[in-house]
Amino acid sequence: MDPHDSHVGLWLLAIDWLIRIAALFWIPTRTTPAAARSWLLLVGFIPLLGLPLYLLFGHPWLSRERVRRQAEASDAIRAGQEPQAALRWTPPGNDADSEIVPLVERLGGFMPVRGNAIELLDDYDGSIQALIDAIDGASHRAHLLYYLMFDDHVGDAVTRALVRAAGRGVRCRLLLDAVGAKRGLRAYARTLREAGVEVHDMLPGGLRWRRSGRLDLRNHRKLAVIDDDIAFLGSQNLAGPDFVPGHPNRELVARLQGPVVAHIEAMFAVDWYLETGEQLEVSPTRPLQEQDVPMQLLPSGPAFPFPNARDTVQTLIHLAQRKLVITTPYFVPDDSTIDALRIAALSGVEVQLILSARDNKWLARLAQQACYEELLAAGVTIALYRPHFLHAKHMSVDEDIALVGSLNLDIRSFALNAEIGLICYDRRVVARMREIEVAYLAEADTLSAEEWRKRPHYKHSLEGIARLADSFL
Numbered sequence: 001m002d003p004h005d006s007h008v009g010l011w012l013l014a015i016d017w018l019i020r021i022a023a024l025f026w027i028p029t030r031t032t033p034a035a036a037r038s039w040l041l042l043v044g045f046i047p048l049l050g051l052p053l054y055l056l057f058g059h060p061w062l063s064r065e066r067v068r069r070q071a072e073a074s075d076a077i078r079a080g081q082e083p084q085a086a087l088r089w090t091p092p093g094n095d096a097d098s099e100i101v102p103l104v105e106r107l108g109g110f111m112p113v114r115g116n117a118i119e120l121l122d123d124y125d126g127s128i129q130a131l132i133d134a135i136d137g138a139s140h141r142a143h144l145l146y147y148l149m150f151d152d153h154v155g156d157a158v159t160r161a162l163v164r165a166a167g168r169g170v171r172c173r174l175l176l177d178a179v180g181a182k183r184g185l186r187a188y189a190r191t192l193r194e195a196g197v198e199v200h201d202m203l204p205g206g207l208r209w210r211r212s213g214r215l216d217l218r219n220h221r222k223l224a225v226i227d228d229d230i231a232f233l234g235s236q237n238l239a240g241p242d243f244v245p246g247h248p249n250r251e252l253v254a255r256l257q258g259p260v261v262a263h264i265e266a267m268f269a270v271d272w273y274l275e276t277g278e279q280l281e282v283s284p285t286r287p288l289q290e291q292d293v294p295m296q297l298l299p300s301g302p303a304f305p306f307p308n309a310r311d312t313v314q315t316l317i318h319l320a321q322r323k324l325v326i327t328t329p330y331f332v333p334d335d336s337t338i339d340a341l342r343i344a345a346l347s348g349v350e351v352q353l354i355l356s357a358r359d360n361k362w363l364a365r366l367a368q369q370a371c372y373e374e375l376l377a378a379g380v381t382i383a384l385y386r387p388h389f390l391h392a393k394h395m396s397v398d399e400d401i402a403l404v405g406s407l408n409l410d411i412r413s414f415a416l417n418a419e420i421g422l423i424c425y426d427r428r429v430v431a432r433m434r435e436i437e438v439a440y441l442a443e444a445d446t447l448s449a450e451e452w453r454k455r456p457h458y459k460h461s462l463e464g465i466a467r468l469a470d471s472f473l
Helices: 003-029 033-045 047-057 064-080 082-087 096-108 124-136 153-167 182-194 206-211 260-276 308-319 335-346 362-369 372-378 411-415 427-441 449-453 457-468
Strands: 113-121 141-146 171-177 198-202 222-226 230-234 253-257 293-300 323-327 350-356 381-385 394-397 401-405 417-424 444-446
Touching (some): 033 047, 064 082, 113 260, 113 427, 124 153, 124 222, 124 230, 153 182, 171 260, 222 260, 260 293, 260 417, 308 411, 323 427, 335 372, 362 457, 372 381, 394 427, 427 444
Parallel strands (some): 350 381
Antiparallel strands (some): 113 293, 141 222, 222 230, 293 417, 381 444, 394 401
């Protein structure tokens, strides 16, 4: 053997072990224990690959400027609600509402406000048309913020509506995630800007990544505010239902009026400020609506000091007394969320998960299936919706709390994505959401614990391996 080759081998061995030892001391101090286990396993097996991957994707860091701007914006949101003090909704009794309201307000900064109206739109084409109609009816402002925009018939229709609005003198602004809406930005940004629409990409990469954050942090919010009148919030992107071939989407969108519209406008202004540094004026008042639904906005994301979405979802699970229904396309939660669902079911709460039988991410599906056996054994009912890719994201708790928005029940949504949720404290809204859930269940297959345990052993193994990678998903 060549002595030179022997020295190279020793150096590689030394570097290999140095990386492992350094990772053991460094990684657990910078991430959660569950995520640290996953990364240490990868670095332990393949140090020379695991280390650069961890440096790129292991720690959900944002630039100091973004964190500073978010803190500044959160203070402004709290101060901006002072003129709405008379609209604050106070829970009537010492129940789940009384416990969740202060938590959500401390996490996200928004107080609950009364005097709102909501329409839950369960028809894909109908909700897109409702957005376009609202833009066509705009008189002075149209603000849209979306994770994904495709160059298809929906992208074309929304672009034409914004161009028409800008031609009437409406101030139009469009925020799109730099990765999720890459195709839409490429296809429409120039046309929109030439028409007078202000377009910005969110969390850009490339040479600008140091001003944003970790490369895979994304703004996953989906909302629109038209004038001082109407807002839209939910799971639907600016794309046709079949933008993923073979997986046509089913969505749920809330069309809103009332004081909560000012809060959604404030969230748009926050993201606009984070991306551009420009501070927009937000009118704090909106007309009261006869429906009078109490609502509270829940923003979350890596710029906040706490995992707002995870903490709120887990608290709602623990507060459920009778019935809990969760609809989500991606179900790869952390251990504490699984524990909360298991405890709720064992405590006698009727816990129903409605997931999609179709999916577009095979690794996430395997990690999701790794949770089924434990939950089924505890009494959780799991139904798999067949006809479409069920991309809707919502939750109903007992008879009087409903949550709808952009957040999934997965670690990415809890820790890495900027998300938006809306909590409604109203029995009528829950009743309407239950109608939608019943419609899902009519076209779903319910898993049997006994049958699920009979699946082939190799699937057990694949699911276990995928579960180890949950923090990467």
